[in-house]
Amino acid sequence: MLSVGPRQTLRIYLALLVVCFLSLTAAGQLDDPDPNSPTPILVRAKNSKRVLAVPADTGARAEIVSPSRDAFAPGARIAVFVTGISLMDGEGANAFRVYAEDSRGRKYRFPVVDLYRIKSPSPTYALVFQLRDEIGYWDAPAAGDLLLRVSWRGMTSDRSRIGYGVTGGPIKDDQVPYSRLFTYSLNNGLPAKSKGLDEPAYAGYRWSGDRMRFLQQASFGATEPLDQRIRRIGIRTWLAEQFEAPYPSATNAFPDIPLKPSTAPADCDNNQTVPDVPVTCFRDTYTMYPLQAWFFREAYYGDAQLRHRVAWALGQIWVISGVDTQQSRHMIEWYKVLSNNAFGNYRTLMKEMTLNPGMGNYLDMVRSTRTNPNENYARELKQLFTIGLFMLNQDGTLQLDGNGQPIPTYDQEGVNNFTKVLTGWNFCNNGCPNSAPGVVNYIDPIIINAGRTTPGANQHDLTAKTLLAYPGSTTTNIAACTGTCDDSIASINTYATNSLEQTLDNIFYHPNVGPFVSKILIQHLVTSDPTPAYVGRVTAVFNDNGAGVRGDLKSVIRAILIDPEARGDVKTDPNFGKLREPVQLMTNVARTFNVTNAAGTGPSDGVFYSPTNNLMTTMAQTAFYAPTVFNYYSPDYVIPGTTLLGPEFALMTTGTAIARANFANTMVYNRINASGTNVPVGTAFQYGDMQALAAEDLTGGLLLDALNYKMLHGSMSTEMRNTILTAVTSLPTTSTLQRAQQAVYLVATSSQFQIQR
């Protein structure tokens, strides 16, 4: 079975070879190389729907030989053969995933353990995996044939049979090759003469699907102008522009709110017994309203889209919440730390967050003292913000001990030690630029021993602390401060500040930080369940940006967005993509349809609710109101019934599914009307361009082409298109606006659009 002896004639049978070659003859810019990775081909046995597979138990290298084996014992190591691909340097086994489905329709993932090139005329690889589910959602597969497929860079092979224990059983072959199920129906982009476009020369074919996909990942919504700009300058240049773009927009400065006393004065307490001055004083001072409205305006109209998007993602790692932090002003400084450091260094972000007064309040660090330590921040700093609970490999997968169990990164004793280091910090209510009598200073960083002048008043724990020990760790303990710390509060403060730096370094250089942070950022921007190889490539950049710098987020973000697993016109892997979180859903649709105020005469006010219909809350994501420090959803959430990570699906319930449809109904058939002082000018989406297309083409074809391009980057299936066309053409040809609305509603509410892929 294993060919380790004399070379045998190599025979590769490609029963199904479906590779789409895009025409390279079209005129277009060449700034960006072809973003499309080829489709992996899983080699089949001759004239068979059965995968060509051989045992790989011995550890010897398998070669393609005949006959292949039909059935394998559960747990066996098996080699199958993949061709049609072209690997980058260092790209190996962890770039591949092997999925199978059994006759009960249950899906499994088998651990890939090896990949190596075999001797063959065209590049062909043996992919070794174990016939054992690695997810554990279901019990073992049902005995009999499974349908097996291999995915790589978001592309999937067709499915072939493999016997699990025995061959046969009730499973059915795919009736359509898997690689054709994801059609790419927008063959030529938009018709060149379509009225919906301003640029007559716009033809929009070459990689236009990838540009729109890219923009869905890198902004709060793809738009035609951005697509055209990237077509001219390329993705890399656009990224470079974005890294330098002023933020926030000149016309949308951060809300300027003064710090106010913790108890609202009578003329600003939302109680008109003493009239509030102005009448909106309470709202503008004590609620999250100004920050929320600012955030949505920036998402709609801002030029620094990427920084806004990355800051929003980082804010779902370093969570603080309006549930506790009730004044926008208390949260704005936190958001500035996020946005200032979105393309900065993670180590700087760690320090600025640790000393951020909003965070200090939210996770109680400002209340943690030598005598009354509070471990809240110390715990979450490690668990949620930097290293996570378990030791990770550099590709983000769990390290396992000899018993197959994950290895904790720290224990309670570790939390206690870090708690000690972080004692004694408090608001700077005296002597800082924004200190003022009677208010808590939520602007300047918190300081050590605020207001304490003598060693006896010290609040910082001076005992010895043990830090994290890990492969490569340097300083793993902090000595007790004796002697000098008896002398003056200044020496204590120096000790505490140095201890903080040592501790943050100790965490920052932990090997988990790269994979932990990289994977979450990938999940926020590109795909919920990235391959380990993708995580590993980004981690490598986190660890060293090429100039010897660790933690350079600009390089990390670039690596995430230009990775071959992210790029391409269309992804065929059924497990590629992510559910649009409600904020993305709202802003993506808004930007697609030229969001304006309710009257259509100017910009929206950014208020995404009306007094009777809080669109954010009903979809379970009120901006800046994460329910807990664990964010709106966990990065580890697995979609019920699947083997698939899908964090945002934690927000997808029967209730919010309908709320999403009702959001579309409101914004397609109605608007958020201006209402009193709380909704100054309202919000509407504009469908005039779509109406014009409905009028121009009474078959509805142009309308559907445009929506396919704008919302689904050309990935709309023929079946979906026909279904929507039926509903569109049921309306009279003269009802052009209603036809446009019908089509927009159906795309916006479709599951296909709920998923960013």
Added chain:
Amino acid sequence: MNESRREFLRKSGGCALGMVTLATQMQHFGLMSALAQKTGKGGNSPQGGENYKALVLVFMSGGTDGNNMVVPNHNDATLSNYTAYANLRSNLAIAQGSLLPISVPRMGNLTYGLHPSLGPGTTNNGIHELWAQQRLAIVTNVGTLVRPTTKAQMTQSSHPKPYQLYSHSDQVAQYQTSISNTQAFTGWGGRVSDKLTASSNPNGLIPMVTSIAGSQLFTSGQATLPMAINDSNTSLANVLNPSGFTNSSNGGPARLTAFNDLRDIDLQSNFVAAASHVTELAMQANAALQSPGDTTVTFPNTSIGRQLRQVARLIKRRTELNVNRQIFYCQIGGFDTHTNQINNQANLLGQLGQAVRSFYDEISTQGAINDVTLFTLSDFSRTMNPAGAGTASVGSDHAWGNHMFVLGGAVAGGNFYGMNTATNGTPYPQLVLAGQDDADNGSNARGRWIPTTSVEQYAATLARWFGLAEADMASVFPNLPNFPTTDLGFMT
């Protein structure tokens, strides 16, 4: 047969590929019974509302301080008494005179005290008086455990312990999954539903499990996808009702047809299929929720009050919805009282007591109180030793073993339940810092009680009453065989 069901059949029959993939998805999400019903199978099944039982979970999110919910109110020197409590709690101690007394047979009829907020409030008399009526039981010192664990075993690395003690997300997960030795994808409510849906709710028009507090691990099984709906501020008829489809002047009916048809397309993507499936469930449930009827008892207008009122509305409709078993998830948040605990916990427990009593009265009015059991869980308890100083700002940190409330007509109320500690031979822990019941050691010990009763023992007792077969116990509660008893006796 309602519109969406007809639609469903038509679509399924209309496209061979769609049928296969849809059937696959349906199987994944445990709707095969529903599919079978639509195709005329399963006609000999029990009618909804007969032999009805419901479990109602109230999760006290953030980790409620059990030390101040159930307090020793006696002066017996042989057990931890009020003085021992007050000394350790310092500024967190509740004045002895304000505790609501309960007599505990299990403790030799000594008096303990409930938190004062569990008595009369602005809406009703609260839950304290249900103790004397033997409708309220307390299961003491419950917590996440892999095996029974002593103080000595805490330091033995070979002794399996729950992963990430004192961490919110992990401990919440362990309470909700019941599994403490490894991360798990399914909750015990969902797994109970997996086992019972086919036999108990074969024709159910909504899933067995309903969350009024969003998506929760507790509610997810291998084959169970729960229904999640808003609280009673939204009527049941509107809770899952999509807008706009009835407007025929702008093509609403055609839009609805396409909206439904699109859910059968492009299901090769597992993400698209998952989104479509949730929406499909919502549309089916919506059709079933259109019949009228409301609660009659006054509920407090708090989040937990509105959640429990929504549960009561669904229970009232159990016959129309064709369900014989239901599991509900409600949640009251804010118990993570590192600071300002005295006021905050009092406020929250007041909301809890008032809402639960309204629920109890409403279900009694419905004649179903013997069929409905409400019980509590929380992340963990909190340190006996306070965090911070002062009387207003004092709080407490994350700890472990906690006291749970169980309430209903089928509860053997008026007593403590749970395993005895080795220290004092009772189910109430010995209140001594660094003592034999404290997981902490040394002079910095905070008082984090090592649980004597596992979440699984507690859950299994409820699940047995609910109808889970003995043969299914070990698969639903995998670590249960590690414990000496699987029935704590608080259900009659």
